[in-house]
Amino acid sequence: MLWACILLPQLALDAVLRGHPDPDAPLALMSGGAQRRVLQTVNPAARALGLRPGQTLTAAQTLTRSFSMVDHDPADIQRWQNFLAAWAYRFSSQVSLHYPRVLVLEVESSFNLFGPWPVFEARLRAELKALGFRHRIVLAPNPAAARVLANAHDGLAVMDSAHLRDCLARLPIDRVGLPREAAIAFNRMGLRTLRQVLELPRDTLARRFPADVLRHIDTLLGARPMALECYQPPDHIDLRIELNFDVESSQALLFPLRRLVGDLAAFLAGRDSGVQRFTLHLEHAEGADTEVPVGLLSAERDAGMLFELARGRLEQVQLRAATRAVRLWAKDLPAFVPQHRELFDERPQQALPWEQLRERLRARLGDHAVQPLLARADHRPECAWQLGGDVPPTSPAAGVLRPGWLLRQPQALHEAMPHMLAGPERVESGWWDGADVRRDYYLVETRSGQRAWVYRQVGEGGPLWLQGWFA
Template sequence: MLWACILFPQLALDSILRERDDADAPLVLISGPVQRRVLQAVNPAAAKLGLRAGQALTAARALADGFTCVEADPARIEQLQQLLAAWAYRFSAQVSRHYPRALLLEVGSSLQLFGPWPAFEARLRQELAELGLRQRIVLASNPVAARMLANAHDGLAVTDPNETRAALLNLPIDRAGLPADTREALMRMGLRRLGEVMALPRDALAKRFSAQVQVHLDQLFGLRNLGLGFYLPPDRFEARLELNFDVESHQALLFPLRRLLNDLAAFLAGRDCGVQRFALHLEHHEGAATVLLVGLLAAERDAAMLFELARGRLEALTLRAPVRTLRLLADDLPAFVPQHQALFDPRAQQSQPWEQLRERLRARLGDDAVKGLRAEADHRPECAWQGAEQGAPGTLLVAPGSRPGWLLPEPRLLSEAGLQLLGQAERIESGWWDGGDVRRDYYRIETRDGLRGWAYRDLAQPGPLWLQGWFA
């Protein structure tokens, strides 16, 4: 088995920066009691001002100004770690959150699907960068070794027990995950590397230190197994994003909306499903939240597509009050079937599949503006074509091209100048039983511009041609 450890060294800070559109501005993460606020983490812009983690907030304010302070939020970090576990589940069925700020993945069985480790690792790094997260990745032959080696390495890949042991023996003691008192005692003894510790008699270590130290060392070198609990994806997605200030315009909501939908897409990819309906709650300072419902006719999980659909509906919404928080809920998560595509796609590069175009039109124009057509068992064209919901089955099959796809709301008088009649007339006599009796001769016509239509003469009142519809 091969285990990859993905360590997120700045997870708390990244959980804030990924939600801001001014990530390059000086920002610090603070924690601690009100009497003594401490800088927990600083971004690069704040570091250039001379700020550093562990510094008192009062000292930081005396040293520099113009930086933003954000309170560390454990709930936000937990939500992000849940999302990361769902994302990693896409690559391995054995994903563990045993260690904080880290994911353990068994990837030995995944290499046949995702390619050799260098390509697999590059894909993991690219997707995590798109999620706005910094990472360190190490591959080792057991999960404890992978996690501890990630303390001192990034990009290390040791694929067999002997290579793993050699890398561990060279690991600094302060990076090996030992308890603080054990680490200090070993360093007072003049030991600096884990290999020096392993060279000591086992019985002497057992007498001097607690049994947990020996258990940890055995797990580190693969002599004992670590009992891991594995992640199981939930049946719904929920994410909440607090905004930096009251937002009154749709444009300012687009950046946080995109981030939420990117997270939703990562979750869906991990569960190998799509979303057919989700709700965006726009929470205000007072009163009930404004709820924006987004429904699709088929399951989708492309982040760009979901964003376009949500943006189209959001721009048509009137905000009754400034927005403080965005909350995204999705519990209709059916199986996702990728669209079938030919090896050589004849469509132009900029053209879209019909399903995506249909959803864009519904988002822009409204659900009721895009309808399907259903053929009914009636010879009269105005009665045969009936509007229907997309995908609703009809009661009658119609041969393609036998009837026009576009019927005019009312027949229109047609000048016969320059018209060409194509073929013989088709007579329709029907409707005597419901008072809508018609007797008509229908002709396929072609205009001088090359347009093809469907026109008729009324046999009850012989006269000119009346245009009923157009062929595609």
């Protein structure tokens, strides 16, 4: 097997910057108590101003006050690592979070689907860049070796054990993941690289060092298997972006909304599922959250479509107070079935598929403004259809000719002798619900060439009654 290690060196900072409207502005993550605030990490723009991790806030502000501050929450690291594991799950069923700020995934079994490693690696990098996470990627025959090599390399691909041993042997002894005490002891002995350690007699190492040192070295070389707990994606998603300032307009919420919906689409692609309904929570400084439900008639996972639907719902909301954060919650994640498309799609480039147009209209006009028209098992024309509801639809009888336009109420046909084309067709129904009808229906053609569906009550004279028109 071949394992890819994706190292995320600035995971906490990237998670903040990707939700920031101006990621190139100076920004620092802060930690520590109120008495001693410390810069945990800084972005390149802040570093250019002279700010460094480990500085106190007082020392940083003596240099400049032109930077933003965000509190560092260690729990965010685990949350975003889980999110990226859900993203990576689309590429491999064996994804592990064994190492902090690292994803390891078995990729050899996916080469037939995603192409050889150079193509596969390029796709991983492109999607991570689109998600806003800096990274280093290394390929190796086992996950432990891939993790260690990622300390010193980016883009290295080791395909066999012989090449692996040579690459590991060149690493400094303090970069191979050994316990700190063992690494210090090797350095004091004058052993600077793993190659020098491997050249020592094994029984000598076993006598002078704990057993976990030899076990770790054997694991790196692939002589000892490594048990990893594989990630399983949850059946819900909870995403949140905290804003740096109070937002009082729904238009200003479109940037965090686009990021949240993009993350939702990446999560759904990893689970190979779609979303049928989700809720946006607008968190205010005071009072309860404003909830914006977004529902679809069928499961979808296209980021552009989901954003348009969410934006349509959001634009209808009047913000009652300034918004401090936006949260997206979804638990209705059914299986996604791609819609059927023709090989040669003759649809105009600017035209929307019916499913997307339907959902956009519902988002703009409301859930009840666009409803499906369903057939019902009833011979009476006025009862043979219904707007979408809980009653299961039926299919019209095969070979029965019916007009495409039914009048709301039948009208007398003011034409003495229309040309009869077909009929009569007798309809007798409705005795069980008190709306009994007994009619003889005819297909007629008027003097103007229009085709109509008309009837006369059984046993009665008088004019023909117009029920509908044929196209």
